[in-house]
Structure formats: C-alpha cells, structure tokens
Amino acid sequence: MLSVLEQLIERVEHHLAVIYQDVELITTYPELCKQLLETMRIDNSDLLVEPKRHHNNWDQQDVMLITYGDSIEKSGEKPLHSLHDFLTKYCGDAINSVHLLPFFPYSSDDGFSVIDYSSVNEALGDWDDIRAITTDYRVMSDVVINHCSSRSAWFENFIKGEGPGSDFFYTASLKDDLSKVVRPRTSDLLRLTETPHGEKQVWCTFSHDQVDFDFRNPAVLDTFVSIMRQYLDTGIRIFRLDAVAFLWKKIGTSCINLEQTHEVVRLLRTLIEHAVSDAVIITETNIPNRQNLTYFGNANEAHGIYNFSLPPLLVNTLVTGSCKHLKSWLGSMPPSQNGTFFFNFIASHDGIGLRPAEGLLQDHELTALVNTMQNFGGRISWRTSEDGKQKAYEINIALYDALQGTVKGTDKWGLDRFICAHSIMFGLEGIPGIYIHSLLGTGNDYEKVKNTSHNRSINRHKWDYTKLQEQLALPFSQHSKVHARMIKLLNIRKEQPAFHPSATQFTLQLGEQIFGFWRQSMDRRQSIFCIFNITDEPQSIRLSDMNLIGTDTWFDLISGHTMCLEDLEYRLAPYQSMWISNIGS
Incomplete structure (x- = not known):
C-alpha cells in the first residue's frame, strides 16, 4: 500500500502531465513535482496532513464580509487597524470570515494590478496587521493569478x-x-x-x-505555490483565485476555461490541502452559469465557486416584481457535493456582472435592467462580443441605490426591498458574502467616479471611521437601520442547522409574485420555509401550499411570531421576508 507521500507524488505528477501535455519541458515531471512539494514544504511524510475527502470545513455560522483594507479610515491610524476595530465592535459574532481585497502594492484597478505579492501596501499596514485579523477571523486573500x-x-x-x-x-x-x-x-x-x-x-x-503570465513556464507555477505558502504562514486560510478562467492560453482557441486551467486549480487544491487540511480555494470566474459550475470538477477542484448568476437575477426579480427567472434558475442548479459550496453574494467591489445572466435573461430583459439601473444613477461597463459588437458587461452601482425602486421608478420601499434581497441570499444553499457597503447601506459615490474616471469607483466608497460611528449611533439614519437589520438576520441565521451551506434545498412553486424555497438540516430535524414577497403590493399565501406538518409548531424566525396553521392564508407586506421553521430560534 502506498504511503501518504507516495500517493501525493503520484497525484501531483498526474496533474503536471495534464497541465504540460503540449509543452516541451526542460525538466521531468518527477523533478518538477519534487520542487513543488519542497516549495509548499510538504516533502516530508512526517509533516503531511491527509485531507478528508468530501468533508465540509464550514457550517451555518460561516459568513464573510468583503472589504478593502482601507474601506474604513481614521486619521493617524493604519486602515487595517481601523478595519479590525470595526469588525470587533460592529460585526461581533455575526461575521466570522473576512475577504480582504488585494492588500498589496499596486499600480491600478484598486489593487488587482499587483506590483509585489509578498508585501503589504504600506498605506494599509503590515503583515502584523494581517496576522492580527487572521487571529480573530478566517481570512480570504486574493491570489491575482492571471x-x-x-x-x-x-x-x-x-x-x-x-x-x-x-x-x-x-x-x-x-x-x-x-x-x-x-x-x-x-x-x-x-x-x-x-x-x-x-x-x-x-x-x-x-x-x-x-x-x-505564461504558465507554460513551470517557474511561474512554482512562484505562485511559494506565494500561497507564504500566505498560509501568515494565517490566511482561503484563497480567491482571481480571473483564473483566463489563466492558460492557446492560440486558435477561446483562451478561457481550457483543460489546463482546470488542472492547475486541481493541483493547487492538492498542494494546499496537504499543507493545511482546512485551507480552501474559491474560483472567481465571471462567466455564464454552466461554465462556472465546471470549476467544482468532481469535488476535486475549487472548494467554492462564486454564484455569479445570483446578483443580476435577484436584482431583476426585485425591480420587475417577477421571480420567474430566479425560480427557474434556482430549480435547475445542482446541489453542491459535500466538500464543496456555493459562495453567494449580491454586491461586490466590482459590479453586477451580466455575462452570468446570458441564457437566463433574454436580451430585451437585460436591456430593461440596464436602463433601470442607469435611471438609479448606475454606470455601465462594456465589452466587445464575439461578433465585434459592444455589449453591456457589468452594471456599476451601489446595491442600496440599485434597489431604490422598480422598473416604474423610485418609491418608498427601498430599504425593505434591500433587506428582502439579503434575506433571500442569507437563506440560500451556500456561504453568504456581504460587501461592507451593503452592511452599511452606502450609496453611490459619484465624487469618487469623478476623481478616478473609473465606473467601478461608484461602489468603492471610503468611510471616515469617526463619521461612520456617528451615523451608526443615530437610530434612524439610513446606515444605522441597514446595519441593525442585517446583523439581526445574520445572528438568526447562524443558529439554524437548516441553513448549513450543504443542507437540502428545494425551490417552491408559489407563483411569480412570491419567491420561496425549502431548507432541511442535514440531520433532517429542522425545516425552514423561506418565503418572500418580491413585489411592491401586499400578497397572500396559503399555508397549505407549503405542506407544513400539522403536528409541528411553526415559527417565523424573523418576526418571532408563531404560525397558526388554522389560518387559511397569510398576508405579506411588500418585500416582507419569512423564515418559517419548526424549531424556534
């Protein structure tokens, strides 16, 4: 029987054979394998950690905050220190993970044009500040690998x-x-x-x-293995492979999602898991839904994939008042295998990507969505399509402003619509990621767009920490109300086994105006029916449509009310959310 090290060597050499199948190397696969194992420091069988297959290193308490290192600034203080203070004081136990967007020296693209992968941008702090955050939170770092x-x-x-x-x-x-x-x-x-x-x-x-980069050169691969080893040493446990779909190039092809790219991801997973058993890879692939799903492999590639179709479909649902497309998409999504998860988000440092909606929304619906977002102050980033035409690639807008109204225009339901969007995301199969400006209800930053001339700057506001604290101390400020309601939902969520990222999920058929899905805990003890009025009008729902078991007592976890099964129907206010559980919080 092969030892753990011998099995690892066999696997790594297989990965290399696939990656470099069309490349004439000046070294052999065994020599390259030996180099990679030394770089990751897993060449000694006494140090090897055998990763568990199909094992979930996460549960319903995992929630990630997405933020730049300087999203919060305070005069005379390092931004990473201010961020750490904010996390401690204003997130508490509701959030246990942090995606620190690129914190390295850079020249453009707000960090995604990295000058030095081994250093922390001095304007943010230093490695000690990173280590301090990793002590209290599970930290995800970008690996800008393309x-x-x-x-x-x-x-x-x-x-x-x-x-x-x-x-x-x-x-x-x-x-x-x-x-x-x-x-x-x-x-x-x-x-x-x-x-x-x-x-x-x-x-x-x-x-x-x-x-x-040219990954045909094995030295490039070895360099990135070294970078990931350094990050592991600083306490980072989650790696976001940025723009990884474009990694391998081959003239005459699309140069996206090539076989070698997938194999590089598999190799990196093999290496980091043997170094630290609970280390995780998430692939950032802003591409059509079916292509995105392939990055799970056979539960042997990315641990997590970004659910890129969720933002455009969910925003479209709430501004049109119809969940037809969202429901159809959710019902068609395969459940994640144990050992993998969907990373759910509806706002990010970029924008609302439209490529993942291709094939899910028709062209005229995408055009209507783009026009609505422009009416709410959004900007549009464009790409050149295969036929040479200009197509909308991304909507750049703060989510709070994106949901200030419907296709009919702005209205009074903006806050409730915004909270409804997050109530949906928090209940879905997978791990939720919350952009810091969604947690704080930050609106469009037109001044920053003017200063940078970059559309994405509209949703990359930098808060003065003192002013932010003043806003959060005002009970009726927009930012205080959003923050309080979001933290309440997250604290409820983390106590529900049925919200485990891999717990069972089924889409409910409740018409176009009410969106719903059912979650069941992995031990089958808890059921939660997640019900949402996604319109600006009151809607009624029959409890009999959900087949609630009559011998159980049912609670709405959000309102705290006990459900009376004898009532023929319940009336939901515009954008009201309900998490109906047979186990009270």
Whole structure:
C-alpha cells in the first residue's frame, strides 16, 4: 500500500502531465513535482496532513464580509487597524470570515494590478496587521493569478531581458489567429513592448497595465505555490483565485476555461490541502452559469465557486416584481457535493456582472435592467462580443441605490426591498458574502467616479471611521437601520442547522409574485420555509401550499411570531421576508 507521500507524488505528477501535455519541458515531471512539494514544504511524510475527502470545513455560522483594507479610515491610524476595530465592535459574532481585497502594492484597478505579492501596501499596514485579523477571523486573500502590474520587478526584468520574471509573460504575434479569444474588456489584447530581444506583443486580458503570465513556464507555477505558502504562514486560510478562467492560453482557441486551467486549480487544491487540511480555494470566474459550475470538477477542484448568476437575477426579480427567472434558475442548479459550496453574494467591489445572466435573461430583459439601473444613477461597463459588437458587461452601482425602486421608478420601499434581497441570499444553499457597503447601506459615490474616471469607483466608497460611528449611533439614519437589520438576520441565521451551506434545498412553486424555497438540516430535524414577497403590493399565501406538518409548531424566525396553521392564508407586506421553521430560534 502506498504511503501518504507516495500517493501525493503520484497525484501531483498526474496533474503536471495534464497541465504540460503540449509543452516541451526542460525538466521531468518527477523533478518538477519534487520542487513543488519542497516549495509548499510538504516533502516530508512526517509533516503531511491527509485531507478528508468530501468533508465540509464550514457550517451555518460561516459568513464573510468583503472589504478593502482601507474601506474604513481614521486619521493617524493604519486602515487595517481601523478595519479590525470595526469588525470587533460592529460585526461581533455575526461575521466570522473576512475577504480582504488585494492588500498589496499596486499600480491600478484598486489593487488587482499587483506590483509585489509578498508585501503589504504600506498605506494599509503590515503583515502584523494581517496576522492580527487572521487571529480573530478566517481570512480570504486574493491570489491575482492571471496577471500582474506592468510596474512589477518581474515585468521590468522582462523589459530588460534578464533576471527573475524575465520569462514569466505570455507573448503572441499580430499574425496569430486571435479571433476566438474571449475578452472582458474593449482594450487591445496585445501590448507592444520593447526588449533587448526585439519588439514583443505582450498579452493583456484586462488592461495594458495588467500583463498576463505564461504558465507554460513551470517557474511561474512554482512562484505562485511559494506565494500561497507564504500566505498560509501568515494565517490566511482561503484563497480567491482571481480571473483564473483566463489563466492558460492557446492560440486558435477561446483562451478561457481550457483543460489546463482546470488542472492547475486541481493541483493547487492538492498542494494546499496537504499543507493545511482546512485551507480552501474559491474560483472567481465571471462567466455564464454552466461554465462556472465546471470549476467544482468532481469535488476535486475549487472548494467554492462564486454564484455569479445570483446578483443580476435577484436584482431583476426585485425591480420587475417577477421571480420567474430566479425560480427557474434556482430549480435547475445542482446541489453542491459535500466538500464543496456555493459562495453567494449580491454586491461586490466590482459590479453586477451580466455575462452570468446570458441564457437566463433574454436580451430585451437585460436591456430593461440596464436602463433601470442607469435611471438609479448606475454606470455601465462594456465589452466587445464575439461578433465585434459592444455589449453591456457589468452594471456599476451601489446595491442600496440599485434597489431604490422598480422598473416604474423610485418609491418608498427601498430599504425593505434591500433587506428582502439579503434575506433571500442569507437563506440560500451556500456561504453568504456581504460587501461592507451593503452592511452599511452606502450609496453611490459619484465624487469618487469623478476623481478616478473609473465606473467601478461608484461602489468603492471610503468611510471616515469617526463619521461612520456617528451615523451608526443615530437610530434612524439610513446606515444605522441597514446595519441593525442585517446583523439581526445574520445572528438568526447562524443558529439554524437548516441553513448549513450543504443542507437540502428545494425551490417552491408559489407563483411569480412570491419567491420561496425549502431548507432541511442535514440531520433532517429542522425545516425552514423561506418565503418572500418580491413585489411592491401586499400578497397572500396559503399555508397549505407549503405542506407544513400539522403536528409541528411553526415559527417565523424573523418576526418571532408563531404560525397558526388554522389560518387559511397569510398576508405579506411588500418585500416582507419569512423564515418559517419548526424549531424556534
């Protein structure tokens, strides 16, 4: 019988054989495997941790706050210190995980054009500040794996033609057939760069300041394994592989979701799990739903995938007053296997991506959604489609403003509609991620857009901590009301076994105006019927439509009311949410 180390070596060599099947290497798979195991420091059988297969290292208490390191600032204090203080004082036990968006030195894209992966941006703090947060919270770090800054030392060495990184970057030719390449941007794909070896056309999926790596070079892979090992050493346990779908390039193909890309994710999972058994990989793949699901593999690839179709479908539901498409999508989604989970979110540092809604919403419905968001102050980011036309790629808007009204215009139900959206997300199968500006009810930041000329800045406000504390101390301020209601929902959620990320879920058929689904705990003791009026008019629901077991006592966990099964129907106020459970909180 093979030892744990021997089995690991066999697996890693298989991963490498798939990744480099079309690449002529100057080393052998055993030699490269040995190097990777040494880099991750798992080359000694005495240090190996055998990961459990199909094991959930998460439960219903897992909730993640998504934030930049400087989303909260205080004069004279390091932003990471201010953020840590905010988490302690204003999140309490309601949130146990934090996604710290890129906290490294960078040159553009608010951190996603990384200059140095091994350093903390001095404007934010240092590694001690990161370690302090990892002591109290489970921290997710970005691994910006597809590209880095054109101002990085690696790319400067590429330009000089010598030194570390000089062979890290993917180049092509203007004569290559690039017609099938899928792009999320409208800028030119190739960047002309002068080097001692002549002019080079450097591949830039996103911008000319974000130069793409060439993973055909094993040194690039080994470098990122080293980076992830460093992050593990600082206490980081969750890795968000940013834009990973574009990682492997092959001329004549779409250069997205290629077989080698999936195998790189599998390899990274194998390595980090053997180093730290509860380490987790989440893939960030803003692509159509079916393609996104493939990153689960056979429960051997990403532990978690972003549920990118949820934001556009949920916003569309609440502004149209029809849950038809949301219900259809949810009913068609496969349950996650044990050992995997959906990462649910409805707002982020970017915007509401529209590619994941392709095939789920029709073109005229997408156009109506875009127009409604523009009426609420949103901006639109565009991409060039396969046929050369400009298509809306992303809606840039603060979620609080996105839900201030319906297709009919703004109304008085904005706060209730906003809370309804989160009540839905908090109840769904998976782990919820809450953007800090949703937790605080922050609106569109037009001034920042004006200053940066970037659409995404509209939802990247920086709070002065003193002013924020003043707002949260006012009982009737917009920010105080949002924060209080969100924290209340999260505190209820974390006590419910039926809200375990992998607990059973079924979509209910309650018409187009009432959205609902049923969750059941893994031990089958608790059932929760999640019911939502997604319209601006009162709606009635028959309890008999949900088949509540008459021998149980049922409670609405949100209102605290006991349900009377003898009542023929219940009347729901506009955007009212109910979590009806057979076990009281």
